[in-house]
Amino acid sequence: MKRKYPFLISVPHGGTTVPVPVQDRIALTGEEIRYYCDPATPDIFAFKNVAASIGTQVSRMVVDLNRPPIPLPGKDPDGVIKRRTIDGKEVYLPGRFPDIPFAQRLMMEHYFPFHQKVDELIDSRHVRIAFDCHSMLPVGSCGQNDAGKERPLICLGNNGDKSGKAKKNSVITCPQETVKELAERFRAGFGIEKEVAVNDPFSGGFIINAHYWRKGVPWIQVELNRSLYEKNGSDGRLTGRPDPAKIQELRDKVWSVLTGFWESIDTKGA
Numbered sequence: 001m002k003r004k005y006p007f008l009i010s011v012p013h014g015g016t017t018v019p020v021p022v023q024d025r026i027a028l029t030g031e032e033i034r035y036y037c038d039p040a041t042p043d044i045f046a047f048k049n050v051a052a053s054i055g056t057q058v059s060r061m062v063v064d065l066n067r068p069p070i071p072l073p074g075k076d077p078d079g080v081i082k083r084r085t086i087d088g089k090e091v092y093l094p095g096r097f098p099d100i101p102f103a104q105r106l107m108m109e110h111y112f113p114f115h116q117k118v119d120e121l122i123d124s125r126h127v128r129i130a131f132d133c134h135s136m137l138p139v140g141s142c143g144q145n146d147a148g149k150e151r152p153l154i155c156l157g158n159n160g161d162k163s164g165k166a167k168k169n170s171v172i173t174c175p176q177e178t179v180k181e182l183a184e185r186f187r188a189g190f191g192i193e194k195e196v197a198v199n200d201p202f203s204g205g206f207i208i209n210a211h212y213w214r215k216g217v218p219w220i221q222v223e224l225n226r227s228l229y230e231k232n233g234s235d236g237r238l239t240g241r242p243d244p245a246k247i248q249e250l251r252d253k254v255w256s257v258l259t260g261f262w263e264s265i266d267t268k269g270a
Contacts, residue, residue: 006128011055012065013038025096038135040242052121066205073103086141153195157204157221174218189257
């Protein structure tokens with residue numbers, strides 16, 4: 001019998017579904033919806049021998065599970081209910097942005113149940129470490145802090161600085177040595193060095209921070225560069241369409257890294 005690892009795998013941005021009540025409001029095409037999600041992450045992180053996993057079918061363009069529930073929808077253009085994409089496209093048709101009652105219904109149906117389920121899984125499945133799993137574009141988009149900059153192949157986040165230490169007046173979601181160990185495992189497993197970064201460009205979103213605070217279980221955000229598995233269009237821009245031949249290989253590599261990492265720190269008494 002294969003060993004089951006005490007992992008919670010969260011994949012919050014893999015969905016592409018636009019709920020029926022939103023379909024006549026949305027300005028984005030189906031292709032754009034796919035592009036602005038984390039393509040193929042439900043497949044890449046589809047690990048069987050884990051304590052628990054959670055995802056969603058709903059597009060982050062409708063409800064972003066990795067954003068705080070405040071401020072009110074519309075105040076933050078990239079918030080839980082988005083006005084604009086990371087490169088400035090309007091998400092909704094003119095005059096069709098959800099009002100507060102409509103946004104509340106969306107959050108009651110999709111947002112709060114997800115976060116409640118995360119806590120329930122941690123309590124009921126003996127989770128000892130959680131990974132919030134994402135993908136990222138190779139270059140920062142114009143609406144992001146790293147606009148125009150090339151990104152590493154892998155980024156790990158624990159809400160700290162580039163060495164994994166806590167920033168002033170903040171709390172990290174796992175010990176520095178834990179995230180550094182995982183970074184070393186990725187470097188060895190993928191045969192890369194500088195292409196694995198810690199907290200750069202992403203240090204972690206609402207999910208790892210909120211649920212670490214709520215439950216105390218260590219969390220690490222894992223970001224994979226989409227160039228590792230996605231096809232290029234004729235203009236060189238990634239299409240949001242994964243290369244099936246690369247998905248299985250990438251899943252096997254990531255799984256090998258995560259299990260080797262856990263066996264290492266578990267032996268050390270983590």
